[in-house]
Amino acid sequence: xxxxxxTGGAGYxxxxxxxxxxxxGHQVVIVDNLSNSSYDSISRIEYxxxxxxxxxxxxxxxYSGLDAVFDQYEFKTVLHFAxxxxxxxxxxxxxxxxxxxxxxxxxxxxxxxxxxxxxxxFSSSATVYGDVTRLEGQRIPIVETCPTQPTNPYGQTxxxxxxxxxxxxxxxxxxxxxxxxxxxxxxAHSSGLLGENPHGVxxxxxxxxAQVASGRGKFSVFGTDYDSVDGTPIRDYVHxxxxxxxxxxxxxxxxxxxxxxxxxxEWNLGTGTGSTVFEVHSSFxxxxxxxxxxxxxxxRPGDVLNLTADVSRAATELGWRARLTVDKACDDLWxxxxxxxxxxxxxxxxxxxxxxxxxxxxxxxxxxxxxxxITIGTQRxxxxxxxxxxxxxxxxxxxxxxxxxxxxxxxxxxxYQFEFQSESRVCFTLYEIGAExxxxxxxxxxxxxxxxxxxxxxxxxxxxxxxx
Amino acid sequence: xxxxxxTGGAGYxxxxxxxxxxxxGHQVVIVDNLSNSSYDSISRIEYxxxxxxxxxxxxxxxYSGLDAVFDQYEFKTVLHFAxxxxxxxxxxxxxxxxxxxxxxxxxxxxxxxxxxxxxxxFSSSATVYGDVTRLEGQRIPIVETCPTQPTNPYGQTxxxxxxxxxxxxxxxxxxxxxxxxxxxxxxAHSSGLLGENPHGVxxxxxxxxAQVASGRGKFSVFGTDYDSVDGTPIRDYVHxxxxxxxxxxxxxxxxxxxxxxxxxxEWNLGTGTGSTVFEVHSSFxxxxxxxxxxxxxxxRPGDVLNLTADVSRAATELGWRARLTVDKACDDLWxxxxxxxxxxxxxxxxxxxxxxxxxxxxxxxxxxxxxxxITIGTQRxxxxxxxxxxxxxxxxxxxxxxxxxxxxxxxxxxxYQFEFQSESRVCFTLYEIGAExxxxxxxxxxxxxxxxxxxxxxxxxxxxxxxx
Numbered sequence: 001x002x003x004x005x006x007t008g009g010a011g012y013x014x015x016x017x018x019x020x021x022x023x024x025g026h027q028v029v030i031v032d033n034l035s036n037s038s039y040d041s042i043s044r045i046e047y048x049x050x051x052x053x054x055x056x057x058x059x060x061x062x063y064s065g066l067d068a069v070f071d072q073y074e075f076k077t078v079l080h081f082a083x084x085x086x087x088x089x090x091x092x093x094x095x096x097x098x099x100x101x102x103x104x105x106x107x108x109x110x111x112x113x114x115x116x117x118x119x120x121x122f123s124s125s126a127t128v129y130g131d132v133t134r135l136e137g138q139r140i141p142i143v144e145t146c147p148t149q150p151t152n153p154y155g156q157t158x159x160x161x162x163x164x165x166x167x168x169x170x171x172x173x174x175x176x177x178x179x180x181x182x183x184x185x186x187x188a189h190s191s192g193l194l195g196e197n198p199h200g201v202x203x204x205x206x207x208x209x210a211q212v213a214s215g216r217g218k219f220s221v222f223g224t225d226y227d228s229v230d231g232t233p234i235r236d237y238v239h240x241x242x243x244x245x246x247x248x249x250x251x252x253x254x255x256x257x258x259x260x261x262x263x264x265x266e267w268n269l270g271t272g273t274g275s276t277v278f279e280v281h282s283s284f285x286x287x288x289x290x291x292x293x294x295x296x297x298x299x300r301p302g303d304v305l306n307l308t309a310d311v312s313r314a315a316t317e318l319g320w321r322a323r324l325t326v327d328k329a330c331d332d333l334w335x336x337x338x339x340x341x342x343x344x345x346x347x348x349x350x351x352x353x354x355x356x357x358x359x360x361x362x363x364x365x366x367x368x369x370x371x372x373x374i375t376i377g378t379q380r381x382x383x384x385x386x387x388x389x390x391x392x393x394x395x396x397x398x399x400x401x402x403x404x405x406x407x408x409x410x411x412x413x414x415x416y417q418f419e420f421q422s423e424s425r426v427c428f429t430l431y432e433i434g435a436e437x438x439x440x441x442x443x444x445x446x447x448x449x450x451x452x453x454x455x456x457x458x459x460x461x462x463x464x465x466x467x468x
Numbered sequence: 469x470x471x472x473x474x475t476g477g478a479g480y481x482x483x484x485x486x487x488x489x490x491x492x493g494h495q496v497v498i499v500d501n502l503s504n505s506s507y508d509s510i511s512r513i514e515y516x517x518x519x520x521x522x523x524x525x526x527x528x529x530x531y532s533g534l535d536a537v538f539d540q541y542e543f544k545t546v547l548h549f550a551x552x553x554x555x556x557x558x559x560x561x562x563x564x565x566x567x568x569x570x571x572x573x574x575x576x577x578x579x580x581x582x583x584x585x586x587x588x589x590f591s592s593s594a595t596v597y598g599d600v601t602r603l604e605g606q607r608i609p610i611v612e613t614c615p616t617q618p619t620n621p622y623g624q625t626x627x628x629x630x631x632x633x634x635x636x637x638x639x640x641x642x643x644x645x646x647x648x649x650x651x652x653x654x655x656a657h658s659s660g661l662l663g664e665n666p667h668g669v670x671x672x673x674x675x676x677x678a679q680v681a682s683g684r685g686k687f688s689v690f691g692t693d694y695d696s697v698d699g700t701p702i703r704d705y706v707h708x709x710x711x712x713x714x715x716x717x718x719x720x721x722x723x724x725x726x727x728x729x730x731x732x733x734e735w736n737l738g739t740g741t742g743s744t745v746f747e748v749h750s751s752f753x754x755x756x757x758x759x760x761x762x763x764x765x766x767x768r769p770g771d772v773l774n775l776t777a778d779v780s781r782a783a784t785e786l787g788w789r790a791r792l793t794v795d796k797a798c799d800d801l802w803x804x805x806x807x808x809x810x811x812x813x814x815x816x817x818x819x820x821x822x823x824x825x826x827x828x829x830x831x832x833x834x835x836x837x838x839x840x841x842i843t844i845g846t847q848r849x850x851x852x853x854x855x856x857x858x859x860x861x862x863x864x865x866x867x868x869x870x871x872x873x874x875x876x877x878x879x880x881x882x883x884y885q886f887e888f889q890s891e892s893r894v895c896f897t898l899y900e901i902g903a904e905x906x907x908x909x910x911x912x913x914x915x916x917x918x919x920x921x922x923x924x925x926x927x928x929x930x931x932x933x934x935x936x
Contacts, residue, residue: 094635095581098574102628106566113563153635160570160628167562167621 003027003073004251007060007108008081009053010037012196013123013185015045016244017079019194022049024248029073031066032082033059037197044193060104063111070115077119077176077254079247080108083157086203087127090154101157102164109168118262119176121250124162126183126236126268126307127155133304140274141236141310144181144266151302162266169264176263178250183236183270183309185243187329188336195336196240206237206329209281210337213288221277223299234274234306239324239332243269249320270309271322280326287330288337471495471541472719475528475576476549477521478505480664481591481653483513484712485547487662490517492716497541499534500550501527505665512661528572531579538583545587545644545722547715548576551625554671555595558622569625570632577636586730587644589718592630594651594704594736594775595623601772608742609704609778612649612734619770630734637732644731646718651704651738651777653711654748655797656804663804664708674705674797677749678805681756689745691767702742702774707792707800711737717788738777739790748794755798756805 004021008014009030015037018028022045030042030053042055054073058065060082083101084090090097105122112120130149132138138146150156162179169175186206188195201217202208212219224231246269257263275283285292315321472489476482477498483505486496490513498510498521510523522541526533528550551569552558558565573590580588598617600606606614618624630647637643654674656663669685670676680687692699714737725731743751753760783789 090635092639094632094639095574095578098632098635099578102632103571103574106563106571110563110567153639156631156635160631163624163628164562164566164570167558167566167624171560171562171621 002076003029005029005031005069005073005075005078006081007031007078007104008037008083008123009045009079010034010039010041010055011081012037013182013240013243014079014081015041015194016189016240017081017247018045018053019048019189020241020244020248021079021251022051022053026251029054029056029069029075031056031058031060031069033057035059036084041194041197048189048191048193060107061099063107066107066111067114070111070117075112075115075117077121077251078108078112078117079121079123079251080105081123083123085125085154087152087154088203090157091152094153094156097153097157098160101154102160105161106164109164113168118172118174119254120165121178121180121247121254122161122165124158124179124181124266125155126181126270126309127152128159128162128181129307130155131302131304132307140306141270141272141308142268143310144268144313166264169262173262174260176254176257177265178254179264179266180246180250181266181268181309182243183238183268183307185240186237186326186333187239187241187324188332189241190332190335192332192335192339195333195340205235205277205280206284206333209284209292210288210333212294213284213290213292213334214337219292219294220297221281221294222297222303224296225299226305228276228305230276230278232277233303234276234308236270236272236274236308237280237326237329238270238322239329241332242271242322242324246314246318246320246322249314249318253318265317267314267318268309268311269314269320269322270311272309272311274306274308275326280330283326283330284334287327287334470544471497473497473499473537473541473543473546474549475499475546475572476505476551476591477513477547478502478507478509478523479549480505481650481708481711482547482549483509483662484657484708485549485715486513486521487516487657488709488712488716489547489719490519490521494719497522497524497537497543499524499526499528499537501525503527504552509662509665516657516659516661528575529567531575534575534579535582538579538585543580543583543585545589545719546576546580546585547589547591547719548573549591551591553593553622555620555622556671558625559620562621562624565621565625566628569622570628573629574632577632581636586640586642587722588633589646589648589715589722590629590633592626592647592649592734593623594649594738594777595620596627596630596649597775598623599770599772600775608774609738609740609776610736611778612736612781634732637730641730642728644722644725645733646722647732647734648714648718649734649736649777650711651706651736651775653708654705654794654801655707655709655792656800657709658800658803660800660803660807663801663808673703673745673748674752674801677752677760678756678801680762681752681758681760681802682805687760687762688765689749689762690765690771692764693767694773696744696773698744698746700745701771702744702776704738704740704742704776705748705794705797706738706790707797709800710739710790710792714782714786714788714790717782717786721786733785735782735786736777736779737782737788737790738779740777740779742774742776743794748798751794752798752802755795755802 004026006014006018006021006028009018009028010032014030014032018030021028032042032055034057039055042053046053056065056069058069060066082104084097109120112118126142128148128150129142129146130151132140132142132146134149135147148159148162150159165177165179169177184204186204196202196207198204198207202211208217208219211217221232223233226233228234246267250267254263281292281294311321472494474482474486474489474496477486477496478500482498482500486498489496500510500523502525507523510521513519514521524533524537526537528534550572552565577588580586594610596616596618597610597614598619600608600610600614602617603615616627616630618627633645633647637645652672654672664670664675666672666675670679676685676687679685689700691701694701696702714735718735722731749760749762779789
């Protein structure tokens with residue numbers, strides 16, 4: 001069986017792309033270091049696609065860890081999302097960015113080469129163009145042949161990887177390399193289950209507006225004296241699901257090349273239509289039915305009037321075009337925001353909390369997918385540390401009087417079932433599906449806390465995931 | 469005590485620079501992976517400077533190995549030479565170059581940052597300019613403000629590191645960063661003890677001419693129809709000792725900045741004067757007093773007429789100017805070539821042969837600086853594997869009737885002494901200097917081979933290293 005490797009598959013664009021890949025019949029393996037993403041997103045991909053998705057927690061700067069993944073699967077193509085992406089942070093800590101993004105990518109390419117995998121789709125960014133207005137004769141919308149000159153370390157790392165890819169292709173024209181330059185990805189999955197998970201203050205416009213709409217943070221509009229309809233700068237916002245489908249289109253383009261033919265080519269992924277800051281703001285106010293207050297500030301250095309993509313190359317060659325509107329993106333983002341009032345997934349780095357700390361049931365999943373502990377109220381269950389080889393992420397479903405966490409190993413599906421027998425009494429059962437539901441063990445706990453109802457924000461999400 | 473770290477200090481430009489640094493009173497520590505250089509060069513640096521030079525065999529892609537070196541010394545500045553440099557090989561194997569040059573440099577910068585060392589002199593190359601003639605309005609000689617656009621992966625890696633350095637400085641303007649763009653380094657140390665050590669067919673003009681003068685290989689002149697005095701292309705050849713002194717000038721410039729002032733700046737290191745291929749060829753024929761045959765071939769793709777440096781920035785700001793001529797470089801290269809008829813140092817990767825395999829005495833030094841074996845004739849001495857912590861490189865000197873190999877650990881200088889008692893009898897003594905020359909052990913061997921005289925080419929070099 002031939003797999004597609006998705007690095008950074010737990011992240012914002014990666015997770016949406018994995019869903020589209022699986023829905024298009026591809027077998028996906030995810031590698032992610034979870035440094036800026038959540039194990040939750042993988043459970044939710046599995047829930048949405050009704051598929052188990054092999055996951056390996058590997059940092060791409062760890063060459064041997066990555067190599068071990070390549071030893072385990074045969075990959076036909078790699079979709080390479082993994083990377084840090086905060087422009088502001090990159091300016092403050094450029095070595096962190098060069099280390100993660102550049103070293104990670106070189107390691108990935110070396111591993112691919114040594115395993116004979118020569119097909120890659122790389123997440124680049126419109127940031128590589130830099131300030132296009134610096135160039136005489138360059139026009140908006142921006143074409144792929146526009147000279148590159150990033151204005152921040154994040155963009156430098158993207159360009160460095162692009163240059164490496166072009167060098168690799170020049171040396172061996174059997175490679176198939178798609179460089180996708182994203183404009184401004186926005187929105188979330190229409191299920192409300194996948195979205196962006198920014199830590200701290202969001203770096204980008206829409207997550208920031210969404211946060212302010214939720215009553216946190218402040219929103220400044222930097223410059224209202226640009227030469228646009230309303231004085232605010234124009235950007236090309238593309239729905240993350242459109243973007244995800246662009247990757248599928250690129251993959252099919254690479255797969256469809258004639259036997260023995262290679263390619264190394266850049267494609268812009270945008271809508272081709274710009275929106276101003278005020279237009280996006282209005283759209284989000286409409287979607288959320290809330291007022292989003294803002295203050296007007298002066299222009300930021302480095303900001304320019306208009307960065308909109310010429311998307312004709314992707315349309316002609318990949319047969320892909322963005323279909324979803326900014327309005328639709330705002331609707332989806334608001335659904336995601338409302339369901340995740342604490343700004344995205346509740347957990348990072350291998351931990352899954354099925355309930356937040358309001359006193360109900362908490363299951364902690366370790367980095368390897370093992371259950372580290374189960375806490376009911378303040379009581380911590382002993383003897384619950386069970387190691388599974390090749391354990392897939394948990395799927396959670398509501399039961400008649402509680403909920404169940406379902407796992408699968410390669411051979412054995414396993415269910416942890418929690419039944420609320422009364423408000424102060426819970427029954428915890430572990431059994432294997434298919435083993436005629438014989439419980440492996442059963443234990444009843446008296447609750448310390450008084451309430452097991454699905455009152456926590458996270459558990460409400462779980463509640464949505466009912467299979468009927 | 470504050471040290472200067474020289475990465476790649478065993479290499480061609482690195483080794484010459486270390487000599488100049490020591491002669492200017494700096495305490496140098498060398499890090500080198502010896503992948504394209506020889507342990508011999510370090511012994512010779514020690515001989516030339518009469519100094520022990522701490523050496524660590526570390527590959528810069530090994531972050532923890534590098535970090536351990538920084539834990540051991542306090543470095544005020546790093547001179548960063550380590551890197552692969554063969555343009556042709558870089559086009560065939562770009563990932564090797566990106567891995568070594570880019571990952572190595574990012575690791576180095578991260579280690580420096582974590583140890584609070586913020587001063588670096590980086591070996592860049594005129595290759596970053598690419599084909600300057602592509603640019604309208606760009607002139608020869610080339611100024612540092614000329615836009616960069618490398619035409620090969622080697623140049624891409626140099627530019628990638630330059631960009632990283634500029635990002636680092638933008639984030640923290642306490643850094644002191646000198647980017648030195650070399651034109652065409654040539655020549656050798658006038659002692660004949662240090663020079664270039666090309667493996668295989670040389671990539672550059674002068675080592676190739678020297679090899680052909682020694683009776684090996686073939687020399688083609690690519691294009692005699694350029695618009696120059698003799699129809700061959702013009703390059704800016706700079707004597708390696710001048711180049712080495714340029715680094716000392718850059719170091720003093722950084723050291724001389726006002727407290728709390730940082731800098732990140734590029735300087736061309738060249739002569740400002742171009743020479744044609746035929747001019748260099750004639751100069752070498754004169755120096756060697758040999759005819760160097762050549763054939764005329766068509767132009768190579770990518771070659772351009774003239775790449776000569778504008779050197780006024782280095783002259784004005786660093787107070788440095790190249791003083792040595794191409795003729796002097798050819799003289800020195802010929803001395804080096806005659807003394808090293810097998811193309812440079814005899815050994816790589818941690819081995820030192822004090823004698824070549826003509827039947828005399830051979831001492832093999834392991835990667836950690838330990839003596840792996842001593843062979844006299846075909847007899848291999850047992851029990852000679854001795855590990856030293858922090859062992860410095862060997863210095864070799866002639867004794868009245870043999871020679872001695874001198875080592876030093878941090879606490880204990882040690883001498884291995886070989887005395888030729890007769891043509892078939894050698895006395896081998898190990899003792900510690902300072903311990904009143906009490907031998908640790910003494911052993912006499914009957915020779916198997918008939919001759920211990922200094923007949924081998926390598927041993928003749930050793931013979932030069934007499935302390936009188």
